[in-house]
Structures are given as C-alpha cells and as structure tokens.
Amino acid sequence: MTRWLIRLFIKDSEDTSKPSVRAAYGNLACVAGIFCNLLLFAGKFTVGTLFGSVAIAADGVNNLSDAGSSVVSLVGFRLGARPADDKHPFGHARYEYLAGLAVSVMILVIGIELLKESVAKLIHPSVVEFGLLTGAVLVASILIKVWISAFNRRIGTLIGSETLIATAADARNDVVSTSAVLVASLAASITGINRLDGLAGLAVAAFILYSGFGLVRDTLDPILGAAPDPALIRHIEEKVMTYPGVLGIHDLMLHDYGPGNRLVSFHVEMSAAADVLASHDVIDNIERDLARDDGLTATIHYDPVVVDDPHARELREFVRSKAAELEPAAAIHDLRIVPGNSHTNVVFDCAVPPEYLTARDHRGTKLTTALRDAVKERWPDHFCVIRLESNYGAAQLEPDHKH
Numbered sequence: 001m002t003r004w005l006i007r008l009f010i011k012d013s014e015d016t017s018k019p020s021v022r023a024a025y026g027n028l029a030c031v032a033g034i035f036c037n038l039l040l041f042a043g044k045f046t047v048g049t050l051f052g053s054v055a056i057a058a059d060g061v062n063n064l065s066d067a068g069s070s071v072v073s074l075v076g077f078r079l080g081a082r083p084a085d086d087k088h089p090f091g092h093a094r095y096e097y098l099a100g101l102a103v104s105v106m107i108l109v110i111g112i113e114l115l116k117e118s119v120a121k122l123i124h125p126s127v128v129e130f131g132l133l134t135g136a137v138l139v140a141s142i143l144i145k146v147w148i149s150a151f152n153r154r155i156g157t158l159i160g161s162e163t164l165i166a167t168a169a170d171a172r173n174d175v176v177s178t179s180a181v182l183v184a185s186l187a188a189s190i191t192g193i194n195r196l197d198g199l200a201g202l203a204v205a206a207f208i209l210y211s212g213f214g215l216v217r218d219t220l221d222p223i224l225g226a227a228p229d230p231a232l233i234r235h236i237e238e239k240v241m242t243y244p245g246v247l248g249i250h251d252l253m254l255h256d257y258g259p260g261n262r263l264v265s266f267h268v269e270m271s272a273a274a275d276v277l278a279s280h281d282v283i284d285n286i287e288r289d290l291a292r293d294d295g296l297t298a299t300i301h302y303d304p305v306v307v308d309d310p311h312a313r314e315l316r317e318f319v320r321s322k323a324a325e326l327e328p329a330a331a332i333h334d335l336r337i338v339p340g341n342s343h344t345n346v347v348f349d350c351a352v353p354p355e356y357l358t359a360r361d362h363r364g365t366k367l368t369t370a371l372r373d374a375v376k377e378r379w380p381d382h383f384c385v386i387r388l389e390s391n392y393g394a395a396q397l398e399p400d401h402k403h
Contacts, residue, residue, distance in 0.1 A: 002151050005032070017295055019081055022159045022260060026077030026096075029155045029164050033070035036144050037063045043137045051134055059141070059174075059181050062110050066170060069103045073163050076100070080258060093258020097223050100163035104215035107170050111208035114177075118201030125194035138182040145174045160259050162222065166215045173211050177204035228254040236264065236290070243282050245270045247305055250333040250351060251389070264290065265299040269333070272304035279304075303334060312337050315346060315375075315382075322374045327367050329353050331391060346375060346384045351391035364388045 006013050010024045040063040048057030076099020084091045149171035156164030184200030187193070233252060240249050252266035268286070270279045283300045290296040306312055316335045323330045335348035350371070356364040365388075372384040 001147070002154060016159050017260065019260060022161075023077050023081035025155050025159050026161060026164065027074060029152050029167070030070045030074035030077065032151065033148060033167060034067050034074070036148055037067035037070065040141050040144060041067065044141060047134050047137045051131065056134065056138070056181055056185065059178055062114070062174065062177070063141075065106055065110055066174070069106050069167065069170065072102045072106075073099050073167060076102075076163060090257040090263070091261050093261045094223070096161065096163050096259055097219060100161075100166050100219040101216065101223065103163060103166045103170065104212060104219050107166075107173070107208060107215060108212035111205050111212050114201055114208065115205035118198045118205055121198030121201060122195055125198060127194055134185060135182065138178055138185070141178050142175055142182070145171045145178065149175065162219050162259075166219060169211060169215055173208050176207055180204045222256055225256075228256070236266075236294075236296070239290075239294075240266070240268060240286055243286055245274055245279060245282055247271065247307070248333065250331060250349075251301075260295060262295065263297045263299070265301070267301040267303045267333070269303045269305045271307050273306075273308065306336070309337075315379075318378065319346075319348065319371060319375065322371060323350065323367070326370050327352065327356075327363070329356075329391075330367060342381075344379075344382045346382050347387075348384070349387045349389055351389050354390045357388065357390055 005028060006025075009028050010021065012018065012021055013025075015021050016025070041060045044056055044060030044063060046060075048060055076096045079095035080091075080093045080099075082092045149168045151168075152164045152171060153168035155161070156168055180200045180203055181197075184196045188196040233254070236252065237249050240246055246268050248269035250267050250269070252264065255263040255265075257263065268283065270282070279302060283302055287298045287300055290298045312335070315337065316332070319335060320332045323332050329352060331351040333349050333351065335346065338345040338347060350368060352364055352367065356367070368384075368386045368388055371386060375382050375384050
C-alpha cells in the first residue's frame with residue numbers, strides 16, 4: 001500500500017533531493033496520519049464511553065492529539081519548503097525541526113495526562129465491560145498504527161526527516177499502549193479486578209514519557225547545533241583526499257540549516273610549489289562535486305604547504321608525533337617556520353575537541369605547554385607559537401607531506 005500511495009501522489013518520487021519532492025513526501029505522510037487518527041479517535045472514544053473504559057477513551061483522545069501532531073508536522077513541512085528570502089538567506093528548512101520538537105512535546109503531554117487519568121482510575125476504579133465490539137476496535141487500532149509507524153519510518157528515513165521519525169515512534173507507542181489496554185480490559189472483564197485498567201494505564205504512561213523525553217532530546221539536537229555525523233565527516237575527508245594535489249584537510253565545519261540545506265567549510269593543504277591556478281581549479285572541482293553528489297554547499301580555503309624543506313618536514317613529523325602521544329584527539333596543521341636573528345618561531349595550529357577549551361583542568365593549555373617544551377628541548381633556539389582551536393568535526397585526516 002505504501003508503494004501505491006507514493007506512486008499515486010508523488011511525482012519524481014526517487015529524486016528526494018528536490019525540495020518539492022521532499023515536501024510532497026511529508027505532506028502525504030501527514031495527511032495519511034490525520035485521516036487515520038481521526039478515524040481511530042471516533043471509534044475508540046465512542047467505545048470507551050459506552051463501555052466505561054477510561055483507558056480506551058484516553059487512548060482515543062491520544063489519537064486525536066496524534067491528528068493534531070500531524071497537522072503541526074504538515075505546517076512544518078509547508079513552511080520549511082518556502083524558498084530563501086532577504087531575511088532568511090539560508091531558507092526555512094529549520095521549521096521542520098521545530099515541528100518535530102512540537103510533536104515530541106505533545107507526546108510528553110499525552111503521557112502526563114494518561115498518568116493522571118490512570119492514577120484516578122486506580123483510586124476510584126469502575127466496572128470495565130469488554131465485548132466483541134471493544135475487542136474489534138482495539139485490534140483494528142493496533143493494525144492501523146503498525147502501518148502508520150512503518151509508513152512514517154520508511155518515509156522519514158528516505159527523506160531524512162526527524163519529524164516523521166518522531167511520528168513513527170509515537171505510532172509505535174500507540175501500538176504498545178493499545179495492546180496493553182486490550183490485555184487489561186480483557187483481564188479485568190474475566191477476573192473482575194477493575195484496577196487492572198488503571199495499572200495498564202500507568203505502565204503505558206511510563207513508556208510514553210520515557211519515549212517522549214528521548215524524542216525531545218533527539219529533535220533538540222539539530223536546533224541547538226549537534227556535532228555532525230562522524231560518518232559524513234569521514235566521507236567528506238576521504239573524498240577530498242582523492243583529488244590530485246591535496247595533501248591534507250583541516251578546520252572542517254558543517255552547518256545544518258535544515259534537512260537538505262547544509263553548508264560545509266574546510267581548508268585543504270596543497271604544495272606551495274604547485275601552480276596556483278591549477279590548485280584553484282582542483283578546489284573548484286571539489287566544491288562542484290560536493291554540491292552535485294552530496295547536496296553540500298562548500299566553501300574551501302587553500303593552504304599552501306612547503307613540502308621540500310627537510311627541516312620543516314622533520315619539525316612537522318616531530319610535533320604531530322608528540323601531539324598524538326600527549327592527546328590522541330589533537331590534530332596539528334598549518335605549521336610554518338619563521339627564522340629570526342636570535343631564535344626561530346615555529347607557528348602552527350592545534351585542533352582539539354571543544355571541551356578541551358573550557359575544561360577546568362586546562363587540558364588545552366597543558367597540551368600547548370607540553371608541545372612548546374618538547375620542541376624547545378629538541379631545538380633550544382626554536383620557540384612555538386601555537387593557536388589552540390576547536391575541532392568541530394570528527395578526527396581530521398593528517399596531511400601526508402612525504403609525497
């Protein structure tokens with residue numbers, strides 16, 4: 001059914017990099033969710049009211065809130081698809097992240113409300129009647145929610161949407177909660193222990209709250225600026241290193257302005273002896289290929305490196321080796337030598353994880369001091385000028401200056 005819906009409603013469905021196709025996927029998932037959840041609300045709320053089950057009625061209200069969540073997601077997709085303008089030059093795709101956060105908060109609210117209802121049911125239990133109609137409605141609800149969860153997860157994974165992945169998790173929670181309600185209602189009807197309905201509600205509320213907190217954390221991450229996926233960083237680094245003349249890459253930063261709208265910047269090291277125009281042409285090719293193949297808007301800085309100076313090469317290898325010994329997470333780049341009358345300055349950058357710059361034990365400062373002392377001990381007339389900086393990506397590839 002999923003494939004049929006995609007073929008029926010989405011043109012050029014395989015080209016998910018196009019904003020219009022992405023928005024069409026999101027709209028389809030949201031409209032399907034609204035329709036199914038309204039249908040489930042009507043059925044479960046009616047049955048719960050008629051047969052006196054607060055758990056079934058609450059589960060129906062949960063479906064109504066799910067329909068509301070789908071409306072919020074639909075608005076998020078429509079706003080996120082708006083093109084860039086003067087006030088928002090990087091587009092509006094982050095609206096989708098906000099929609100995902102709203103859905104996650106709604107899940108928490110549902111969990112809190114169900115918790116309150118379940119406690120009240122435990123304190124003041126009422127007779128739960130279980131009939132064929134009740135069972136049929138709950139089983140139908142479970143089957144529909146299984147499909148909604150799978151449908152949203154498939155589309156969410158396909159287009160990289162945290163909003164739809166959150167919606168899929170919400171539907172999965174509904175499968176668990178409705179299954180618990182079905183078992184509790186049947187058990188209460190057979191045993192006459194009406195508090196089972198409230199106990200089932202408590203268990204479901206705890207599960208929903210646990211899931212909701214996790215979803216809030218996941219949807220907040222891209223809004224706050226989470227570290228990029230290490231696999232993506234590694235892919236960029238390895239891809240760049242395949243181009244002719246590239247000796248190393250550092251200072252890589254990835255900026256996420258919403259799904260399908262990412263900017264990347266980094267420095268590439270190339271031989272200072274190479275033709276500048278030829279090196280610039282290689283950089284242009286890298287930027288074009290990243291845009292075409294990976295959907296990344298790249299800004300690349302060219303760093304010329306002296307590769308035919310034996311002393312510079314020896315210094316570079318010594319500092320890199322010492323840094324790896326002291327702090328494996330550190331990366332050395334942009335090393336150059338500035339000779340003087342009384343001493344020689346060794347200037348380089350040292351990239352470390354962000355927490356090193358703010359650590360109370362002064363890990364970053366201790367590292368630069370140790371590197372400075374090590375160079376001084378080896379070459380007494382050398383003085384290190386070190387710029388400590390944050391490494392925003394994963395472990396960066398060290399340049400190979402032996403070639």
